[in-house]
Amino acid sequence: MTDIPMGDGPAGAVPAAEVPEVDLYHPHSWITKYVFSQDAKVIAIQYSLTALAIGMVALVLSWLMRLQLGFPGLFSFIDANMYLQFITMHGMIMVVYLLTALFLGGFGNYLIPLMVGARDMVFPYANMLSYWIYLLAVLVLAASFFVPGGPTGAGWTLYPPQAITAGTPGQEWGIVLMLVSLILFIIGFTMGGLNYVVTVLQARARGMTLMRMPLTVWGIFTATVMALLAFPALFVASVMLLFDRLLGTSFFMPSLISMGERMAHRGGSPILFQHLFWFFGHPEVYIVALPAFGMVSDLISTHARKNIFGYRMMVWAIVGIGALSFVVWAHHMYVSGMHPYFGFFFATTTLIIAVPTAIKVYNWVLTLWRGDIHLTVPMLFALGFIVTFVNGGLTGLFLGNVVVDVPLSDTMFVVAHFHMVMGVAPIMVVFGAIYHWYPKITGRMFNDWLGKFHFWVTFLGAYAIFFPMHYLGLIGMPRRYHDIGQLSFVPDSAHTLNAFISVMALIVGFAQLVFLFNMVWSLRKGKEAGSNPWRATTLEWQTPETPPGHGNWGKELPVVYRWAYDYSVPGAPEDFIPQNTPPLGLAAEGGHP
Amino acid sequence: MPTAIILLLVAVGSVLFHIVSPWWWTPIASNWSYIDHTLTATFWITGAVFFAVVAFMAYCIFRFRHVEGRKADYEPENRKLESWLTVATAIGVTAMLVPGLFVWHQFITVPAGAAQVEVMGQQWRWSYRLPGADGRLGTSDVQYISAENPLGLNPNDPNGKDDVIIDGGDLHFQIGRPIKVLLRSVDVLHNFYVPEFRAKMDMVPGSVTYFWFTPIRAGEFDVLCAELCGLAHSQMRGKVIVESAQAYNAWLAQQKTFAEMSARSRTAAAERQPDQERARPGR
Numbered sequence: 001m002t003d004i005p006m007g008d009g010p011a012g013a014v015p016a017a018e019v020p021e022v023d024l025y026h027p028h029s030w031i032t033k034y035v036f037s038q039d040a041k042v043i044a045i046q047y048s049l050t051a052l053a054i055g056m057v058a059l060v061l062s063w064l065m066r067l068q069l070g071f072p073g074l075f076s077f078i079d080a081n082m083y084l085q086f087i088t089m090h091g092m093i094m095v096v097y098l099l100t101a102l103f104l105g106g107f108g109n110y111l112i113p114l115m116v117g118a119r120d121m122v123f124p125y126a127n128m129l130s131y132w133i134y135l136l137a138v139l140v141l142a143a144s145f146f147v148p149g150g151p152t153g154a155g156w157t158l159y160p161p162q163a164i165t166a167g168t169p170g171q172e173w174g175i176v177l178m179l180v181s182l183i184l185f186i187i188g189f190t191m192g193g194l195n196y197v198v199t200v201l202q203a204r205a206r207g208m209t210l211m212r213m214p215l216t217v218w219g220i221f222t223a224t225v226m227a228l229l230a231f232p233a234l235f236v237a238s239v240m241l242l243f244d245r246l247l248g249t250s251f252f253m254p255s256l257i258s259m260g261e262r263m264a265h266r267g268g269s270p271i272l273f274q275h276l277f278w279f280f281g282h283p284e285v286y287i288v289a290l291p292a293f294g295m296v297s298d299l300i301s302t303h304a305r306k307n308i309f310g311y312r313m314m315v316w317a318i319v320g321i322g323a324l325s326f327v328v329w330a331h332h333m334y335v336s337g338m339h340p341y342f343g344f345f346f347a348t349t350t351l352i353i354a355v356p357t358a359i360k361v362y363n364w365v366l367t368l369w370r371g372d373i374h375l376t377v378p379m380l381f382a383l384g385f386i387v388t389f390v391n392g393g394l395t396g397l398f399l400g401n402v403v404v405d406v407p408l409s410d411t412m413f414v415v416a417h418f419h420m421v422m423g424v425a426p427i428m429v430v431f432g433a434i435y436h437w438y439p440k441i442t443g444r445m446f447n448d449w450l451g452k453f454h455f456w457v458t459f460l461g462a463y464a465i466f467f468p469m470h471y472l473g474l475i476g477m478p479r480r481y482h483d484i485g486q487l488s489f490v491p492d493s494a495h496t497l498n499a500f501i502s503v504m505a506l507i508v509g510f511a512q513l514v515f516l517f518n519m520v521w522s523l524r525k526g527k528e529a530g531s532n533p534w535r536a537t538t539l540e541w542q543t544p545e546t547p548p549g550h551g552n553w554g555k556e557l558p559v560v561y562r563w564a565y566d567y568s569v570p571g572a573p574e575d576f577i578p579q580n581t582p583p584l585g586l587a588a589e590g591g592h593p
Numbered sequence: 594m595p596t597a598i599i600l601l602l603v604a605v606g607s608v609l610f611h612i613v614s615p616w617w618w619t620p621i622a623s624n625w626s627y628i629d630h631t632l633t634a635t636f637w638i639t640g641a642v643f644f645a646v647v648a649f650m651a652y653c654i655f656r657f658r659h660v661e662g663r664k665a666d667y668e669p670e671n672r673k674l675e676s677w678l679t680v681a682t683a684i685g686v687t688a689m690l691v692p693g694l695f696v697w698h699q700f701i702t703v704p705a706g707a708a709q710v711e712v713m714g715q716q717w718r719w720s721y722r723l724p725g726a727d728g729r730l731g732t733s734d735v736q737y738i739s740a741e742n743p744l745g746l747n748p749n750d751p752n753g754k755d756d757v758i759i760d761g762g763d764l765h766f767q768i769g770r771p772i773k774v775l776l777r778s779v780d781v782l783h784n785f786y787v788p789e790f791r792a793k794m795d796m797v798p799g800s801v802t803y804f805w806f807t808p809i810r811a812g813e814f815d816v817l818c819a820e821l822c823g824l825a826h827s828q829m830r831g832k833v834i835v836e837s838a839q840a841y842n843a844w845l846a847q848q849k850t851f852a853e854m855s856a857r858s859r860t861a862a863a864e865r866q867p868d869q870e871r872a873r874p875g876r
Contacts, residue, residue: 080824155821161798162781167716167823254799255735257779259716262735270782270797304657306665310675335784335819337776337795337802340701344694351690358682359675365646366674368653370666375596375658383596383650387603390646394639397686401693403700404632407618407625407791410784410819460599467607471616476788478819481827487815489619489788497616568665575664588667 014207014559026550036132038124039550040109043131045441047105050131054138055098056512061090063509070502072483081169083482084153088170089141091156092178095284096185097138099426103291104189104227105134107433108196108220110441114540115217117205117558117580119551121195130195133188141181147173154178155480157281160252160273164245166259175245179238186235189227196224205539207560211315212579214538214564215308218315219294222322223287229326230283237276244268274336278329285422286325290318292429293360296382298564299432300364302536303379304371305575307565310363317356317363324353334405343402350400354393361390372568372575376534377451381432384459385425391463392421395470410480413473416466424462431458431515438519439533443546444526450518454511461508465501472497537576538564562589597655604647608640622789622810622835624771627696629791635689642685700792703805707771710764713744714776714783714796717825719816720744721764725755725850735779735798745779746851754852757845763832764816767841771807784820787833795820808835 027033034042065086068078078086109127113120121127144151153169154162162168163175170178200213200221213221240251244265252273253265301308308314330338330346364386373379395417399405408414431454439445473479476489484490484498532541544554558580566577571586583589621629657663711722711730722744724730731746731753738745743760746753766772776785778796786793789812792804816831836844849857 080827084821084824084826153824159782159821162821162823165781165823167781167825169824256781256798257715257735257738259780262738269799271800304665305659307667307669309668310670312670313675335794337797337800340697343697343701347694347697348690351686354686355679355682359679361646362675362678365650365653366671368650368657370668371653371657372663372665373654373658375654380596383600383654386650387600387647390643391607394643397639397689398632398635401631401635401689403628403693403697404635406700406793407628407632407788409793410786456599460603463603468610468614468616471610471614474618475616476619476786478786478817478827480821483827485827487817488813489815491615493615565669568667570667 014561033550036128038120038128040113040121040124040127041441041548041552043127044106044109044111046131047101047109047134048107050135050138051098051102051106054093054142055102057142058090058093058098059509059512061086061093063506065090066502066505068482069484070499070505072485078482080482081153082150084155084480085151085169085174087480088153088156088158088178089145089151092182093141094423095156095288096182097141099288099422099430100189100227100284101134102430103288103426104196104220104224105131105192107216107291107295107437108224109192110437111216111540112196112199112220113203114440114543114548114552115214115538116200116203116208117539117553117560118199118203119553119557122198122203123191123195126191127195130188130190130192133184133191137181137184137188140177140184144170144174144177144181147177149173152178157274157277158241159277160241160244160270161254161256161258163241164253165256165263176242179242179245182238183235183242186231186238189231193224193228196220197228205558205560208539208579211312212560212563214294215297215311215314215318216291216294216538218318219290219292219297222318223290226283226290226322226325227287230280230287232280233276234280237273237280240276241273271333271336271338274333274338275330278332279326281332282329283322283325285418286321288422288426290322292385292426293318295433295436296385296429297360297364297367298536298538299378299382299429299436300367301565301567302436302534303376303382304368304373305567306367306371307567308363309366309369310359311563311565313359314363317359320356321353324349324356328353328400331400331402331405334402335409347400347402351397354397354400357393361386361393376435377446377448377455378432378436378534380452380455380459381428381435384455385428385432388420388428388459388463388466389425391467392417392419392425396421407476408473410478411473412477412479413470415479416469416473419469420466424466427462428459431455434519436534437540438522439529439546440540440543441547442523442526443529444522444524445529445533446522446526447518450514450521454515454518457511457514458508461504461511465504465508468497469501535574535576537566537578539579542578542580594655594658597651597658600647600654601651604644604651608644611636611640619789620810621791622787622808622812622814623791624807624809625700625791627699631689631693631696634692638685638689700804703773703803704771707773707805708767709773709775710766711775711777711801712764712785712796714778714780714785714818714822714829716780716823717818717829718761719764719785719829719831720761721759722746723757723759723845723848725757727752727755730775731756731851733777738779741855742851748855754850756851757848758851758854759848763834765841765844766808766833766835767838768808768811768835770838771805773803773805776802776804781822782820783818783822783829786817786819787814788817789814793819811835811837 152174250268253268731750776796818829
């Protein structure tokens with residue numbers, strides 16, 4: 001392979017095309033185009049709409065939980081049984097079926113081929129199957145609401161023996177459907193995930209070196225590699241638990257007595273399940289966070305009209321966080337009864353992750369420094385992300401530092417921490433990203449006023465929910481209680497605070513309806529967007545059509561000459577230079593990727 | 594401008610909330626004030642970082658907001674600044690981690706001479722066992738559990754005969770005496786949690802876990818289960834009482850040993866036997 005010199009410095013070097021550009025098969029019928037579609041963009045929309053739909057179910061469940069917690073006894077239809085089912089389904093849906101599916105299946109499918117300049121995913125048929133299996137997984141999960149005994153109430157971590165013994169709601173049918181649904185989800189995800197990885201590695205446009213890729217692609221790519229390594233642990237844990245439940249094996253079941261009856265199991269280890277679960281569960285946090293990190297970097301850079309600060313460090317921080325996240329899982333298990341010496345190792349690795357994570361935060365705020373900050377709705381959500389992520393990330397230092405975790409584990413402090421860092425912060429990015437890329441997907445702009453209303457209510461409301469919740473945990477208020485009842489150490493004022501949190505949760509929930517309304521309304525009535533309304537540099541904004549057609553690029557694939565962040569380059573005629581613009585001969589172009 | 598002000602208010606408001614909020618942990622009743630100190634130090638370090646980052650953002654939004662004709666700087670990298678920030682972060686993290694690890698070492702090292710108590714969890718009640726005069730707990734297993742032997746003590750183990758069984762009552766602790774709490778469950782995961790003691794640990798069926806502490810304040814404290822254990826998880830309550838040695842010994846003297854309980858249940862069974870024989874004359 002030879003480099004074709006395309007400019008006066010390394011920024012301009014573009015490798016020759018190694019393979020001819022082939023024509024795609026173009027579907028003609030409505031069904032092959034929009035239902036059983038092999039176009040990554042359509043699959044992305046299918047994934048996103050399904051994830052948002054099941055996410056709405058999880059949102060309603062959170063309302064019901066908060067009604068019970070804030071006003072215990074007032075809503076007699078919510079009993080202990082239902083409460084446990086609500087927390088379990090809410091947690092699992094939000095983490096796996098909404099966030100993972102939306103970031104990787106939704107944004108991954110839409111953005112990867114467009115941002116790396118590919119025609120589509122490399123295995124379009126497997127890509128299509130991945131969505132349909134995901135849909136099946138969602139349907140199986142939703143079906144558990146309608147089976148005898150209802151969905152499982154084992155808590156989202158599904159810890160055995162409790163998950164499969166009497167005394168737990170949904171122990172008969174619900175848990176089986178949950179495990180089957182997870183197994184399906186992982187099968188479907190693997191098909192999609194292999195596509196994202198291979199597409200990034202094999203189908204990039206000429207000149208799109210790894211170090212020129214937008215951070216969004218880096219985030220999704222690294223998260224997908226992690227997911228392909230972490231989900232198998234959940235897969236085997238689910239299969240083994242299913243065997244324990246249905247076939248009477250004893251992978252996780254020691255000799256025990258359930259409701260006065262001696263069970264036939266013996267010799268299994270409940271802790272083994274926790275190790276498998278968290279070997280998946282902790283990387284899962286970053287599987288959600290890394291795409292969010294990537295996207296927010298692109299949002300901040302674009303709307304501050306400034307190159308992302310410290311791109312190379314950002315890339316290495318993403319990769320470093322991804323790698324480190326595989327050696328920290330047991331910080332979820334400090335009080336699980338595992339060998340106490342593990343605490344030293346896992347506390348150290350956990351706190352080391354704070355360093356690359358902090359670097360990312362510094363680089364975001366340093367990108368704002370001396371920028372030209374446009375407070376658009378995507379930018380507002382990006383700023384909201386930084387605030388909530390920093391807040392939630394710092395409280396993670398409490399829980400990662402083993403001995404400080406001891407009094408706080410299993411309290412509302414943990415609930416507050418992970419909702420701030422893994423719920424609110426990535427959701428801020430989800431919204432920011434939808435507001436940012438909606439014009440490319442639909443050709444229309446969102447209504448700005450409604451968008452700002454949505455942002456402020458969501459950001460301030462969510463902050464008002466989860467910031468004070470930490471203090472309920474400090475008091476010692478335990479989590480997973482449907483009714484705190486009278487406890488000598490909980491003052492009445494804490495119950496008032498709990499009620500306030502519930503009211504805020506209702507308000508924030510309703511603000512999401514404004515967003516949904518805006519999304520539907522703007523589809524028809526939104527302002528025409530044009531092809532590049534944010535004047536962004538990355539390839540997806542340079543497509544010949546908006547929304548992009550099948551195959552993305554018309555006759556010719558783009559050629560990439562520069563990194564993704566050439567904003568406000570000194571001497572350039574405009575404050576952005578798209579990645580496919582050949583070198584302009586400016587001094588600033590020479591030294592950057 | 595309003596955005597910058599609101600973000601600044603969020604930062605200032607969070608700090609003020611922390612300072613004036615009436616919601617703070619319960620007054621400690623054990624020796625683990627080290628944990629409280631580590632937590633307080635973590636609050637100061639992380640609080641300062643949070644305030645600095647958000648306030649800096651607010652300043653940038655105010656100072657570099659878009660106005661006609663503004664152009665952003667072009668500065669892809671600044672190795673020196675990035676290295677400096679990395680080192681400062683590493684120092685901050687170390688300042689939290691190192692004391693934490695020292696305290697953890699203390700947390701998992703039970704002092705010689707600590708008294709023992711076994712806590713057994715089952716859906717959804719607490720039972721306790723204390724070693725008797727021999728100072729040793731007898732072995733136990735799920736297979737021995739019966740109505741007469743609710744804790745599943747091995748009837749053939751002589752060490753268990755004098756074990757004191759408290760099945761369903763309150764647990765008492767002697768003030769100032771280190772206690773190693775052994776934790777056992779017969780069904781699902783539980784977690785013996787007294788917020789005032791700070792220390793806690795899960796109870797795992799099939800194994801025995803532990804933590805230790807020294808009660809330092811007399812009083813009556815709520816016991817909660819902190820690990821999701823099924824439907825009545827939130828109702829799994831109990832009480833522990835920390836008291837003087839004198840009061841503790843008086844309480845201990847009233848408790849029954851395993852041998853006494855077994856003898857009593859044997860007598861009760863023997864008394865029941867003739868009645869049952871009469872009721873079933875055919876046998």
